[in-house]
Structure formats: C-alpha cells, structure tokens
Amino acid sequence: MSGARPSLPNSQADTQQxxxxxxxxxxxxxxxxxxxxxxxxxxxxxxxxERIGRAVLKPWPTEPRTLVRCSVHSPDKRADVIDEALAxxxxxxxxxxxxxxxxxxxxxxxxxxxxxxxAMVAAGARPALAGEFTERAVLNRKLDLVRAETVRxxxxxxxxxxxxxxxxxxxxxxxxxxxxxxxxAIGLEALIxxxxxxxxEDHGPIARERVESAARILMTKLRQLVDSAPxxxxxxxxxxxxxxxxxxxxxxxxxxxxxGETRAIVSEEPGTTRDAIEILLDGDPWPMRLVDTAGLRxxxxxxxxxxxxxxxRYLRSADVVVLCAESRAALQDIRAxxxxxxxxxxxxxxxxxxxxxxxxxxxxxxxxxxxxxxxGDGLGELRARIMDVISARAGSSMELPVAAVSARQRAxxxxxxxxxxxxxxxxxxxxxxxPVAAAHLTGATSALDQLIGVINSDDVLARVFSTxxxxx
Numbered sequence: 001m002s003g004a005r006p007s008l009p010n011s012q013a014d015t016q017q018x019x020x021x022x023x024x025x026x027x028x029x030x031x032x033x034x035x036x037x038x039x040x041x042x043x044x045x046x047x048x049x050e051r052i053g054r055a056v057l058k059p060w061p062t063e064p065r066t067l068v069r070c071s072v073h074s075p076d077k078r079a080d081v082i083d084e085a086l087a088x089x090x091x092x093x094x095x096x097x098x099x100x101x102x103x104x105x106x107x108x109x110x111x112x113x114x115x116x117x118x119a120m121v122a123a124g125a126r127p128a129l130a131g132e133f134t135e136r137a138v139l140n141r142k143l144d145l146v147r148a149e150t151v152r153x154x155x156x157x158x159x160x161x162x163x164x165x166x167x168x169x170x171x172x173x174x175x176x177x178x179x180x181x182x183x184x185a186i187g188l189e190a191l192i193x194x195x196x197x198x199x200x201e202d203h204g205p206i207a208r209e210r211v212e213s214a215a216r217i218l219m220t221k222l223r224q225l226v227d228s229a230p231x232x233x234x235x236x237x238x239x240x241x242x243x244x245x246x247x248x249x250x251x252x253x254x255x256x257x258x259x260g261e262t263r264a265i266v267s268e269e270p271g272t273t274r275d276a277i278e279i280l281l282d283g284d285p286w287p288m289r290l291v292d293t294a295g296l297r298x299x300x301x302x303x304x305x306x307x308x309x310x311x312x313r314y315l316r317s318a319d320v321v322v323l324c325a326e327s328r329a330a331l332q333d334i335r336a337x338x339x340x341x342x343x344x345x346x347x348x349x350x351x352x353x354x355x356x357x358x359x360x361x362x363x364x365x366x367x368x369x370x371x372x373x374x375x376g377d378g379l380g381e382l383r384a385r386i387m388d389v390i391s392a393r394a395g396s397s398m399e400l401p402v403a404a405v406s407a408r409q410r411a412x413x414x415x416x417x418x419x420x421x422x423x424x425x426x427x428x429x430x431x432x433x434x435p436v437a438a439a440h441l442t443g444a445t446s447a448l449d450q451l452i453g454v455i456n457s458d459d460v461l462a463r464v465f466s467t468x469x470x471x472x
Contacts, residue, residue: 026052027132028125029470030113037108042116044125045133049100053087055123056116057104061089072104072116075123082115083107097133098140130470138453145453146175146409153236153405155472158280159287161235169405175452177225177402182448184218185416189445192438208427215424218444222417225402229410231394232403238280238287239390242314242344245324245334247294250351250373254324255279255292257373258383276310283383286390288320318344320389322382324351328368345389349382412451419444 026046032039044052054060055075061068065088072082086105095101106112121127134151137143143151147170154166168174191206191214243251259279277292293311315321321344325331331348338346353370369385371378404410423440426432 026125027128028052028117028120029128029133030117031103031133031472032108032113034110035108036110040106040108040113042104042106042113042120043101043133044104044120045095045097045099045101045128045136046125047099048124049102050089052120052123052125053089053102053104056119057085057087061087064089064091064094067105072106072119074119082119083112085116093140096142097136098142099136128470131472132470134472144175146178146405146451147172149406149409150174151472155469157236159235159238159282160284161287165232165235165403166405168402173402174405178448178452181218181221181225181416182445182452182454184214184221185420185441185445185448188214188218189438189441192434192441212424212427215420215427219417219420219424222413222420225404226410226413226417228403232405234286234390234394238282238289239319239394240291240314240317240344241288241320241322241386242291242293242311242318242342243322243324244293244311244315244338244342246330249324249326249330251292251324252277253373254322254349254351254371255290257376257379258290276314283387285387286394288386288390291318312341315342315344318342319393320344320386321346322386323348326350326352331368345393347382347385347389349378353378409451412447416444416447416451419447 024047026044026048028042028044031041031043056073057070058073059068059070061070067086067088070085070087072085074080074082083106085107088103088105090096090101090103092098092100104116106116117127131152134143134148138145138148150166150169154163154170157163157166188211191211194206243254245251255277258281276294279290281288281290291314293314294308315338321338321342323331323335323338323346325334328350331350335346335348348368350368350370351373353372369378369382371382373379404413419440423437423444426437426440427434
C-alpha cells in the first residue's frame with residue numbers, strides 16, 4: 001500500500017471535469033491540511049459510505065453522531081492495522097452533504113491519513129474533487145449557493161474583519177438580501193406583464209410612475225450591494241499602506257517594528273532595499289498590507305532603479321502613504337515627489353526621533369508623527385493615525401454592510417443593475433414598446449437567478465466550487 005495520496009489518471013480527471021461531476025457515487029478526501037499534526041480527518045460521503053466503512057473499520061460505530069474508537073485496516077488485509085482512530089457516522093439525510101457521511105479521525109502527519117485514504121479508495125470510494133462535499137450539500141438543499149460561497153470565504157479569512165463579514169453572511173443575511181432582490185425583480189416583471197396582457201381589467205392600465213418607482217428602488221438596492229464590494233475587499237485583503245521616502249530613512253526598521261520580527265534587511269548602506277516587502281497585519285478596525293519599498297532617489301544602479309519603479313507602482317495604488325524621513329526638511333523635500341506619484345493620503349513620519357535633527361528653516365506645516373522604531377516610541381500614535389485615515393474612507397469594520405463575498409456574485413449584481421438601468425432608460429423615454437423594454441427585466445431576473453442558484457447549471461457549479469479545497 002502506498003503512502004502517497006492517489007489521484008485520478010489525467011485522462012479520467014479531464015473527462016470528469018469536462019462532463020461535470022459524477023452524481024450519486026461515494027467520494028473520499030482528507031479534510032485536514034497536509035503536514036505534521038496531532039489529528040487528521042478522512043471524510044467519506046455517498047450511498048456506499050457505510051459499506052466501505054464496514055470494510056475498513058472495526059468495530060463499526062453503530063450509534064449515529066457518536067465517536068467510537070476503532071482500528072483501521074486495508075480491505076484486503078484485515079489483519080494489518082493501519083491506525084487506531086475515532087470514527088463517527090452521520091446517516092443521511094442528517095449530515096453536511098445530505099448523504100451518509102463517515103468521518104475517521106486518524107493520527108496526523110503525512111503517511112497515516114494517506115494510508116487510510118488509500119484503504120477507502122481500495123474499498124470502492126472515489127477521490128473527491130475540489131469542493132465536491134459542499135457541492136453535494138447544495139444539490140441536496142443543505143446549503144444554498146450563496147452560503148456555500150460564504151463557507152469558502154470563512155475558510156479563506158485571514159483577518160478579523162473578513163471573519164466578521166463571512167460569519168454575518170453565513171447567518172443567512174446575504175441569502176435573504178439576494179432573495180428579496182429577486183422577488184422585487186419578479187414583481188416588476190409581473191407589473192409589466194399585467195399591463196401588457198390585461199390592459200382592460202378593472203384596475204385599469206398600470207401607472208407608468210408606479211413602474212418607474214419600483215425600478216428605481218430595485219436599482220438603488222442593487223447599487224448599495226455593488227458599492228459594498230470595496231469594503232468587503234478591504235476586510236479581506238487589508239488597506240495598502242506604503243512606507244516611502246529617501247534611502248536610509250528607517251522604513252525597513254519601521255516595518256520590522258510593526259511586524260514584531262525581522263522581515264526586512266536593515267543596513268546603513270543606502271539602497272539596501274531593492275524590492276518591495278509586503279506583510280499583512282490584522283487589527284481593529286481594519287487590517288493593513290504594510291509595504292516597505294526602495295528608497296526614492298536618482299540612481300545609476302540598474303537593480304536599484306528597478307526597485308524604485310516597483311516602489312512607484314505601489315505608490316500609485318496606495319490607500320495610505322507613510323512618508324518617512326529623518327527630518328522635517330527632508331520630509332518637505334520628498335513630499336512633492338510623493339504627491340505626483342500617489343493619490344493616497346499621506347501620513348508624515350519623522351523617523352529616528354531619538355537622534356538629534358537639524359530642522360532649521362523647515363516649513364512643513366502638516367502634523368508629523370515622531371517615531372523611534374528601535375524603542376517603540378510613537379508607534380502606537382502612528383498606527384492610530386493610519387487607522388483614522390482608513391476608517392475615514394471606509395467607515396467601521398464593526399458595522400460592515402451585507403456584502404457580496406465573491407467576484408461571481410459582484411458580477412451578477414452589476415449585470416442585474418445594468419439591465420434595470422437600461423429598462424429605466426427605455427421606459428422613461430418611451431423609446432421602446434413595453435414588451436421590448438421588459439426584456440431587460442427578464443435579463444435582470446436571470447442574473448439574480450444565477451446569483452442565488454435557482455439555475456444550477458454544471459457551468460455555474462463548476463465555477464463556484466473549483467476554488468474550494470479538496471475535502472470541503
């Protein structure tokens with residue numbers, strides 16, 4: 001028996017991916033991350049889960065949802081023990097996938113879970129594709145498509161703000177918001193259909209103002225969700241905070257102080273930093289991507305010039321520029337270059353504040369933070385200043401609006417909003433007959449159907465679950 005994790009032959013895997021996932025068979029995966037650990041979980045789901053489990057486990061866990069100590073064997077070598085493990089059975093339909101699910105909690109590491117996985121495959125299970133467990137939960141109506149994507153967002157969360165956003169969406173608020181939008185779009189379609197098909201009914205023709213008002217309300221709600229995307233991205237990826245300034249201004253020392261460890265090389269030799277060094281720092285109210293960049297100066301060194309070009313690219317995208325220099329006069333000299341290179345808000349920092357500085361003649365009028373990265377003096381004030389700038393732009397991460405959790409959702413919302421806008425233009429101008437203008441409403445409803453998974457096409461499912469980890 002091989003300790004390596006088996007996989008489908010390329011031709012078989014390609015055929016499966018092209019034709020969509022196999023329905024109704026039994027799948028298995030190692031559900032925990034690879035590497036050395038105390039415990040690993042091997043999960044199996046499908047109609048043959050119990051039969052396969054009985055072939056490799058003894059004793060069999062007869063009580064559902066109760067952990068039972070058992071030994072794991074290869075189905076063809078029952079005398080050989082692979083591991084002493086814990087097993088728990090979730091009979092269908094009361095499981096994550098809606099199918100019978102068996103979880104075997106093995107010892108961790110590389111060999112043991114792979115060997116248990118091999119035994120399950122030898123007994124008749126198929127290696128799961130990425131996201132296939134959650135896909136089955138969606139198909140069996142244990143989860144809707146939006147919550148399934150939220151599961152991925154929760155797994156991928158690297159910051160407190162991203163975690164809060166995902167937990168909020170997982171509670172169902174996002175699903176309900178999308179369902180309400182779809183109901184509003186269908187209601188708007190119904191108004192037009194009634195007016196077209198039954199113009200002589202007792203209610204009389206539908207007032208054009210009523211249709212226009214309903215369409216504008218729907219478009220406003222769609223716009224609010226589309227506009228929430230930047231805050232969601234900020235929560236997940238952090239605000240881009242770029243340390244910039246002349247060489248030897250203490251930028252690398254400042255990054256190391258924020259990180260609490262040495263992440264950038266510090267030297268008295270000017271031009272030591274040749275490339276951007278980026279770290280993600282979690283915190284409240286917002287995370288930040290702190291970037292140390294090459295010192296800004298005119299240089300004939302080819303490699304240093306390339307580093308300066310990288311610095312300038314980061315500056316163009318920066319939310320906040322922490323402008324570093326050893327004196328107020330030096331800050332004043334470099335500020336003009338920064339102003340032309342970045343639209344980010346500038347926070348001026350006089351570094352190495354423990355050293356004497358001759359600021360005679362300096363006219364820098366902006367408030368400056370004095371910092372000594374070596375002693376930590378001023379770091380708290382600088383962090384607070386950066387957070388104030390980010391919060392002034394984005395608000396509080398503690399009060400994040402309901403926000404789309406994936407690019408697929410944002411694209412569907414934008415498409416629906418555009419269709420409603422086109423309908424309004426046609427409706428208010430009277431340029432198109434009502435049946436033709438209503439085609440845009442159908443387009444909006446279709447986009448919202450795709451958004452919440454009313455249309456469960458294989459293409460949509462493959463796109464959603466292709467980025468999931470195997471075993472989820």
